[in-house]
Amino acid sequence: MKSFLIAASIFSIAACVLADLSDEQKQKVVAFGKECIAETGVDKALVEKARQGSFSDDPKLKAFAFCLSKKIGLQNASGDVQVDVLKQKLSSVVSSPDAVNSLISTCVQSKGSPEETAFHTFVCYYEKTPTHVSIF
Template sequence: MKAFVVAAVICAVAVLVKAELTEEQKEKLKKHHQECLAETKVDEELVKKARQGDFTEDQKLKDHMFCVVKKIGFLDDAGEIKMDVLKVRGIS
């Protein structure tokens, strides 16, 4: 199940990267990213590489991605995918 959640997080992040975001959404995403950087202490270079599709097997990177996607609202506190949110946002 954990591998599925990680895969879902990666897919959600990929969708966000390619999505047309409003300025408000971009600012919220930046805020979430900064908060999660402080929380997870991930190497920013790993995040930059992941944005380009080069994912490293790194627990802090996974934690960072999980943190961001959770703050966006795609996952609940238990790590379960919130399908209703994905449907509303046109992702599923």
């Protein structure tokens, strides 16, 4: 069970998405984490390290990031970032609209593949925010 909670809370951006959700919705995200671990075969230790800010340049971790990003709604199946969804979710935890826009313009950049885009968006957000929201 602990590994699923870790998986569901990977990267701070995912936690921000979860901050404004009901308990039922949070349970769905836990299930998404479980599904993404199974689908990608990512090493659970890499997920835990990423949650703590130590990001490995690992293809399965990047696939996990994309999988979770899709399931949460931050990216579509083609890998396009859903900026309106991201803006809405960030606005629930970042009080300044200027800060939200700055994070999006700094962190949301296409990186050649959906997995790279998801991974780099999460890493950038983690590095650019002083407080990391946690729901668990």
